[in-house]
Amino acid sequence: MSADTAAVVVVGAGHAGAEAATAVRQAGHVGRIVLVGDEPRLPYHRPPLSKAYLAGTTTLEALLLKQQTVYDKAEVELRTGVKVERIERENKRMVLSDRTTLAYSRAILATGSRPRPLLAVGLDAGNIPSNLCYLRTTDDVERMRGRFVEGARLLIIGAGYIGLEVAAVARKAGLHVTVLEAQPRVLARVAAPSVSAFFESLHREAGVDIRVGANIESITLNAAGDVEAVITNDGTQIEADLVLAGIGVIPNVELASGAGLVVDNGIVVNQFTQSSDPDILAIGDCSNHPNPIYGRRIRLESVPNALEQARIAAAFICGKPQAYASVPWFWSDQYDVKLQMAGLSQGYDLAITRGSPASKSFTTFYLQNGIVISADCVNRAPEFMLVKKLVASRRPIDPALLADESVTLKSLAEAAAV
Ligand SMILES: Cc1cc2nc3c(=O)[nH]c(=O)nc-3n(C[C@H](O)[C@H](O)[C@H](O)COP(=O)(O)OP(=O)(O)OC[C@H]3O[C@@H](n4cnc5c(N)ncnc54)[C@H](O)[C@@H]3O)c2cc1C
Incomplete structure (x- = not known):
């Protein structure tokens, strides 16, 4: 196999793409790896954009997901400021905005999502006011x-x-x-x-x-x-x-749909992140994947999902397939409050709170038919790992015990795990 026919091309240099490119190398791929991103800089952390970076308390340099040396060491060819415009699946190559082409044996689409545009009377969609x-x-x-x-x-x-x-x-x-x-x-x-x-x-x-x-x-x-x-x-x-x-955001699926891949609120993939073309994988915000914990397809907008799917895709490409089956999680920082969320609360029939909102320290559990399907932890970081375990367990739990702070969450998580 020539270097090009063994090439893995990753499209989109955000959280998912940057992780996938280096993870493919770590998982043992010996051929070429190219990471193409249309933003003009090295991949960076997005969450601080609405937190420390906006506040001016961190620098652009500190936002970088990995230094250039990490890509160099992993022999990842990073091409920033270039967009993949088209995928020619019949020729297994991509056409880029700089008129070059890239051959691939496997492609990973990590194209993310973009803000939903505001539509309102008085606004001209083609002429966005500068403020x-x-x-x-x-x-x-x-x-x-x-x-x-x-x-x-x-x-x-x-x-x-x-x-x-x-x-x-x-x-x-x-x-x-x-x-x-x-x-x-x-x-x-x-x-x-x-x-x-x-x-x-x-x-x-x-x-x-x-x-x-x-x-x-x-x-x-x-x-x-x-x-x-x-x-x-x-x-x-x-x-x-x-x-x-x-x-809200809109998943960037135009590249995939232009190539004839199945798209339905994201690029439709299986548990190994394969799209309807088995040689094209899709990960991160742009992917619509099956979640066995909830028994339905979901599309997530979170850093942990982007990173975990990247590793699943890398393992699959390197012949070590693992099915993606994680509890979704997410966090948000507002003032002195750290909110950590595990699971998805849609469809809950009971919400139970442990702790006290007045003291800004509590966890709200969301139950469906007696099973904890999700939880929001407010300033309860030490509890969060246990909360994730409870959500993953899918076992019925007495809501009164969840609310009772004299019963440790550790004991509940352990009981649910057996
Ligand atoms: C302000 C903000 C705050 C957030 N806070 C949190 C948080 O606190 N916790 C959390 O878990 N998540 C948070 N998120 C969400 C999180 O950042 C996303 O879920 C994550 O970035 C998804 O990673 P991704 O790689 O799938 O997509 P992205 O990070 O969006 O990366 C996709 C990249 O692909 C590029 N691209 C798209 N199409 C092409 C193409 N055709 N050719 C080349 N490049 C292309 C895009 O320009 C982009 O650079 C936040 C997001 C934002 C915007």
């Missing part, structure tokens, strides 16, 4: 910087994790912050009402003006074409210097 921002890349943070200053009026659209994390950083930096959420409560898609209430009061105490049930009716622009004000469904007009839209 309307999204948050996905370091460039997005740089776009915000000039207006992210003390005293500025920041309007955040969407009270999901990114919106709330930015609200926390902005309050600390002395901005006036309003958050608009269309749902009747913050984090409505993912958290129980009691957890939403905790985060709402956390932000209100910090001075954030949170408005729930607020839909945008229209947006007015000033003479320079910047957003001047947002008008909500009840006629309220909110003026802003800077607007951040954090209304």
Whole structure:
């Protein structure tokens, strides 16, 4: 086999792609490995973009996932600032934006996701106002910087994790912050009402003006074409210097669908991360994969998922297949609160809290038919590993024991594991 016919090409140099490229080498691949990314820099950590990096307390250098020397040592050819435009499956090659081509024997698509664009009366989709921002890349943070200053009026659209994390950083930096959420409560898609209430009061105490049930009716622009004000469904007009839209993401599947791969809310893959073309794998935010714990297909937007799927793909390529079967998990930092979530709460029929929201230290368990399907830990890092075990166990647990702090979680996790 020539070097090129044994080549593994990884498309997308984010968390999943950077991990996959080096993991393929670690798992024993001897041929060429190329990592292609359209951003102009080495792969970097995205979570700090709405936390320490936005706050200005960490540097671009500190964001890097791996130093250049790590790619060199693993003999990973890193091609940044170049986009893969097309996959020619019949020739097993990719066509890049710099007009070069890359042959592959196996390809890994790690193309991630992009912010969902804000659509509203008064906005022209092809002409984004300079003070309307999204948050996905370091460039997005740089776009915000000039207006992210003390005293500025920041309007955040969407009270999901990114919106709330930015609200926390902005309050600390002395901005006036309003958050608009269309749902009747913050984090409505993912958290129980009691957890939403905790985060709402956390932000209100910090001075954030949170408005729930607020839909945008229209947006007015000033003479320079910047957003001047947002008008909500009840006629309220909110003026802003800077607007951040954090209304979810869209998986980047166009490359895959253009190549004829099966796509359905992400690139459809099996438990080994193989797409409908067995030589093309897909991992991270862009992949829709089966999860045996929940018995359904899911698409996750989290760093742990990106990293774990990368290792599954590398193992598969190197002839050591392992099925992906992890408990999804995620974290969020807001003010002095660390939230860690294990599992998926959709479909829960009972929420039980252990600890005390008033003291900012509690875990809320989500149960379905007596089984813990997910949990949110607030400032309870030491408990989190046990919580993950409880979710993975799929055993019924007496909710009263979960709430009773005199019963250790360790004993419950051990009992559930047998
Ligand atoms: C502000 C922010 C805060 C977050 N906070 C957390 C957190 O606290 N905890 C957590 O678990 N997760 C967090 N996430 C989510 C997490 O960052 C993502 O789940 C993770 O980045 C997914 O990794 P990925 O490699 O699949 O995609 P990405 O990191 O999006 O990487 C995909 C890369 O592929 C590139 N690309 C796409 N198409 C092509 C192409 N055709 N050719 C070349 N390159 C291409 C993209 O430009 C991008 O660089 C956060 C995300 C954001 C934006």
